[in-house]
Amino acid sequence: MTYTLQYADVLRQLPYLATGAVLTLEIAFVSFWLGCLIGLAGALGKLHGGALIRRLIGLYVVILTNTPALVQIFFLFYALPDAGITLSPMTAVLIGLTLNSGAYLIDILRSGISSVRTSELETAETLGMSRLQTVRYVILPHVAKTIYAPLCNFFVWLVLGSSIGSIFGVEELTGRAINISSANMRTIETFSVVAAMYVALTFVASITLALTGRYAFRVKARIF
């Protein structure tokens, strides 16, 4: 059997796919920042909280990082209606991704915060720095340097992970690809174009983040 590749049908739909790509970025962006809030709270709780809080946060991280995000969202989407909470696909995906990324971000942020050594804080005190100065000149540069690269990687990972939304009918990039391919039956062409879009999207994101890091935080983040 021979198969001729025809890209015309797909390329005509590029604007439609591009709006899907915007939604993909939005999902990643929202769940990243909400996840950062969970991550920050969790990391601080894990470092400074009592034994019970630390245990609970540890349990949260272990459970959420060792089970697939897809099944977690399935759980939210199908099991919660039994308890009287009905979520739209979009909210279920957003909540699922946020909770999931929160667990990873707790780990990342915790390693960043604990990378500041006590001797450095003591030095800052000896130099007569105020609390604000210590945060600005000692703690933040340190934390930024440690967590910037992992955070960038994680954001890219989240952009790719948001493709899970298509399974629940969220019309982001993959979801729109499925729509198009079931209409024009040009599946290979559609998905190869979409794959190229994902590569371009994450590549641009990586380069922008690496350059930002280099100039704003003096982090030597690798692009490749």
Add this chain to the structure above:
Amino acid sequence: MLDQIVAQIPTFFTHFTLTFLLEAMGRTLAMTVLGCGVGIALGTLIAVIRYTKTRLLAPLRVVLTVLVEVFRRIPFLVNLFIVMFALQGFGSEVSLFTIATISICIVATAFLSEVIRAGLESVPRQQIEAAEVMNLGFARTLFFVLLPQSWKVILPPAFAFMVMFIKDTSLASQMGVVELTFTGKVLMNRGFSPFLVYGAVLAAYFILSYPLSRLGAYLENRLASPRSRKTLKRVRSATGSPRHHTLG
């Protein structure tokens, strides 16, 4: 709602459902193990080729670098669709399980080759110069100098990625591979409460991946000398390793 779930428990935990879940677990595990095996083998090959410096292999190095970069940046779901339609479009009769396994192999190769390459590059240059002075060829440098020093740095992130692949296989349920997540759907269609079904599926995934991530964390603490601890940190951030705990 709660009493409804409790009422279902005796019908849910029967011999039938448990063997059904166990079989699915086996299939999930088989996909991951095959993927990781191929990924480690091909990944090492790619990493070693990319590590060489001869001009002869330069075009191959460029091609491999592009391939690895591209496949690390495609969502697993899209990867699955492409593999499926590419294989079916060209008219071969392959099972869905094979398609999913091939996808996992591709993804594992891309990610693990990057981890292995970062591990190889973490070996100090002086070591290679010393090997050169002692007139070791490339193969002997690789097996006696590079790999023995880099596997400590490679293993912990590699385990983190293996856990990631276990979780990625759940997406294969979308194509109809009867693995854990798909089993969950089937059981739910049989009328069991989603709480029970997906709770059990989540627990099954946890049973599969928790020992692996514990082992990774253990190896990280056990193997890492102060020097490789530092390089490990670099390897993690360079490869985007999905797990960051215990370090720092």
